Amino acid sequence: MNLNLTLIGQAIAFAVFVWFCMKYVWPPVMQALQERQKKIADGLDAASRATRDLELAQEKADETLRESKEQAQQILEQANKRANQIVEEARDNARAEGERIIAGARSEIDQEINRAKEELRAQVSLLAVAGAERILESSIDEAKHRELVDKLAAEL
Amino acid sequence: MAGNNMTSTEYIQHHLQNMTFGLHPENGWSMAHSAADAKAMGFWAIHVDTMLWSIGLGVLFLYLFRLVAKRASTGVPTGLQNFVEMMVEFVDGSVRETFHGKSRLIAPLSLTIFCWIFLMNIMDLVPVDFLPMLAQKVGAWFGADPAHVYFKVVPTTDVNATLGMSLSVFALIIFYSIRSKGLSGFVAELTLHPFNTPNKLAQILLIPVNFLLEIVTLLAKPVSLALRLFGNLYAGELIFILIAMVGLWQLPLHFPWAVFHILIITLQAFIFMMLTIVYLSMATEEQH
Secondary structure, eight states: OOHHHHHHHHHHHHHHHHHHIIIIIIIHHHHHHHHHOOOOOOOHHHHHHHHHHHHHHHOOOOOOHHHHHHHHHHHHHHHHHHHHHHHHHHHHHHHHHHHHHHHHHHHHHHHHHHHHHHHHHHHHHHHHHHHHHHHOOOOOHHHHEEEEEEEHHHHO | OOOTTHHHHHHHHHHHHOEEEEEEETTTTEEESSSHHHHTTSSEEEEEEHHHHEEOOOOOOOHHHHHHHOOOSOOOOHHHHHHHHHHHHHHHHHHHHHOOOOSHHHHHHHHHHHHHHHHHGGGGSSSSHHHHHHHHHHHHHHOGGGGOOOOOOOGSSSSSHHHHHHHHHHHHHHHHHHHHHHHHHHHHHHHOOSSSSSHHHHHHHHHHHHHHHHHHHHHHHHHHHHHHHHHHHHHHHHHHHHTTTTTGHHHHHHHHHHHHHHHHHHHHHHHHHHHHHHHHHHHHSOOO
């Protein structure tokens, strides 16, 4: 065990190695490590943000869906109401039309009846006169009796 | 065993002798041919094997880490980058837990200490005769006497290497102490603790006592740091050498010791790093 120059040589070598390590080895490795740390932290951050965004989007989608369902329901109800209304209106129209047609027919029938009555009346008076003529054989003053018969016919 | 004509003692001594190049009083600058030669060189000698292996392993460590640092990507890391990042994060975590000041130096320093010492220690797992034998062959090829080619593979079993590092750490301790407390603060820390009284005269009398205690505490740091690492690895190496001498029976013995030694290797590197951080954090912390 003899101390000699090796001691100083070792000290110098040691100093040089430490200097080199401090200058060229430590900083790049540390920097890479820190950058990676930051990258991972950023990545985790982004992931959690994305999850939150996804949740928000899902909520929004749910809401939109609910709204559209409501809207559809509304539209359906309106359509039903409208359809009922149309049916109702059509029924009313039809009823009115039918009544109108019935009224027309009735008035026509009345007219026919009246005409028939007139005709009947005219013919009844004629028939009556002719019948009376036959019975009485010209003993009747036509003008005089005609008035009488017309009066009678008018009572029919 | 290297050279069957050696005695056990010679074998062990051969293994524990560094390859030394230095200023011999008679031969001038030359390789030491024996332990006595190396001793005669005194301070002006350098352990070629220690320097070679430690610098080689340090360069290997920095090369690998620099390779990753250059193309460090923020994407999914693969292979080597995973490993390097694991080491860096481990060291960074240890530093953050212990050192509360702010310093650009501490973390890379700790990383260098841990990886470098770990690599130097792990050379202990290479069977003890492999590399020395290879060195003898190479030495013989260069015309040297194989018996006089010494080669010690594990730099941390050389007290020069561990002391070199711990003294650098010691210099940093003093530097950080003075920087954070000022020179007067540092001196006060050495002289006004642990005994402190409001009485001025008594305080002056206590200064030498305080100084003696504190200086021992301070100096014990680098010495214990260096000797702990050196002692553990030296002992481990010695046991590997002893195991290598028992012949064929070394196989079942070598394996469990190597497995156990993996623990020591890692633990000692970790302890050296942790204590460095602790010492430096103590040096920067405010006085309480």
